[in-house]
Amino acid sequence: MSATAIFVTAIIGAGILVAAGVFAVAWKRGPSAGPIVGDFDKAAAKRDMSRKPEQTSRKPEQTSRKPEQTSLKPEAEVVPAVDADGEEELPVPAAIEDDREAISEEDLGVTRRMFLNRAALGLFGGGFLGTLGISMLAFFWPKLRGGFGSKINAGPLAALRAEVVPGDGTIKPLFFPEAQAWLVPMEGSSIPGSSFEGIPAVAGADGGDSGLMALWQKCVHLGCRVPECASSQGFECPCHGSKYNFHGEYDSGPAPRNLDRFALEEDAQGNLIIDTGNVLETPRAQVKTIAYPQGPSCL
Numbered sequence: 582m583s584a585t586a587i588f589v590t591a592i593i594g595a596g597i598l599v600a601a602g603v604f605a606v607a608w609k610r611g612p613s614a615g616p617i618v619g620d621f622d623k624a625a626a627k628r629d630m631s632r633k634p635e636q637t638s639r640k641p642e643q644t645s646r647k648p649e650q651t652s653l654k655p656e657a658e659v660v661p662a663v664d665a666d667g668e669e670e671l672p673v674p675a676a677i678e679d680d681r682e683a684i685s686e687e688d689l690g691v692t693r694r695m696f697l698n699r700a701a702l703g704l705f706g707g708g709f710l711g712t713l714g715i716s717m718l719a720f721f722w723p724k725l726r727g728g729f730g731s732k733i734n735a736g737p738l739a740a741l742r743a744e745v746v747p748g749d750g751t752i753k754p755l756f757f758p759e760a761q762a763w764l765v766p767m768e769g770s771s772i773p774g775s776s777f778e779g780i781p782a783v784a785g786a787d788g789g790d791s792g793l794m795a796l797w798q799k800c801v802h803l804g805c806r807v808p809e810c811a812s813s814q815g816f817e818c819p820c821h822g823s824k825y826n827f828h829g830e831y832d833s834g835p836a837p838r839n840l841d842r843f844a845l846e847e848d849a850q851g852n853l854i855i856d857t858g859n860v861l862e863t864p865r866a867q868v869k870t871i872a873y874p875q876g877p878s879c880l
């Protein structure tokens with residue numbers, strides 16, 4: 582799948598998740614939802630209308646000016662009540678009559694705050710889950726369409742065979758990075774009685790030609806990458822010294838079995854198909870199909 586297709590898929594997926602979130606919020610609101618119903622609080626309105634300006638305990642500023650004399654009789658002086666600290670006491674309001682009617686949760690329905698909370702939760706939750714899902718899909722997608730872990734077309738088998746068998750009596754393993762595998766030749770006549778009889782480890786061995794095997798480069802001991810050794814005509818692991826011949830058959834060292842290999846097939850066009858999702862394990866070879874070592878070791 583192309584990058585554009587993945588992007589479009591991601592957008593569509595995110596849209597579906599957001600729509601699902603909004604739908605979930607609307608569904609949660611329930612069938613009893615409706616306008617907010619309640620009575621006007623008349624007592625509160627009366628109190629607001631009759632509220633006097635706030636009284637303060639500040640004493641008036643003293644001035645040196647004498648009060649002006651008038652012919653009017655002064656009004657009787659009202660002495661405010663004071664408390665123990667000399668502060669003026671404010672009148673205690675009469676008990677407030679509360680004639681408000683309680684509204685049940687059912688009548689109240691979903692408030693604006695509740696709706697916004699749920700909508701935010703749905704949107705952000707849906708967005709997070711959508712992003713997570715798309716990321717995981719993108720992570721696993723390549724394995725579904727190709728790359729290591731799937732079937733890999735290595736190209737024309739005849740051309741690959743010519744590379745690994747130069748014709749001078751030696752073998753030149755060909756490393757195929759996409760499959761993490763060494764391609765090595767295998768004679769069809771050597772298969773019966775070997776560790777590879779009855780398993781799809783060899784391709785192209787029909788008609789007298791050498792077939793090919795694909796050896797996983799990972800050492801079966803602890804997983805180090807195993808390089809070839811041209812002088813000894815084998816694979817020698819630099820980590821703990823396990824040695825295998827050029828057919829990947831165990832020779833010495835702590836490795837518990839032969840090198841693993843991938844299942845092979847030849848398609849209708851003569852291409853070698855390496856199934857890196859199908860790993861073939863074989864026990865230590867009892868009968869070796871090729872001699873080792875044929876020269877000095879590389880370790």
Ligand code: FES
Nearest residue numbers: 800802803818821
């Ligand atoms: S990892 Fe290869 S011998 Fe230990």
